[in-house]
Amino acid sequence: MSARVDETAFTRIVARYHPDLLRIALVVCGDVDVAAEAAQAAWVVAWRRLRELRDPANLRPWLMSIAAKGSVSGVAIEDWCRFLETHP
Numbered sequence: 001m002s003a004r005v006d007e008t009a010f011t012r013i014v015a016r017y018h019p020d021l022l023r024i025a026l027v028v029c030g031d032v033d034v035a036a037e038a039a040q041a042a043w044v045v046a047w048r049r050l051r052e053l054r055d056p057a058n059l060r061p062w063l064m065s066i067a068a069k070g071s072v073s074g075v076a077i078e079d080w081c082r083f084l085e086t087h088p
Contacts, residue, residue, distance in 0.1 A: 010050065014043060017060060021067040028068050042067040 021042055025035035045066050053062055 004062075006050075010047060012045075013059070017063050020060070021063060024064050024067045025070070034079075038070040039067055041070045045070065 017051070018039065022035055025038040026032060029035055031039060042063065046063055049066075051069040053059060
């Protein structure tokens with residue numbers, strides 16, 4: 001499969017699942033800005049690791065897992081930054 005075909009297919013995947021990634025990220029982290037960043041980061045991870053997905057039927061759960069893990073990381077980073085701002 002050519003890189004162009006991969007990009008086209010991935011663009012369709014993003015269009016279909018981006019709202020779901022945003023929702024799960026928001027549920028996990030509770031912050032709209034962090035959720036948006038986590039969803040974007042999840043797409044980068046998914047693009048890099050897409051060939052690791054063995055069963056296409058598991059695409060949605062796989063994507064949601066990436067988004068949830070990224071959101072938790074994002075919350076930890078945001079919490080740490082807030083802590084540093086309030087404790088000079």
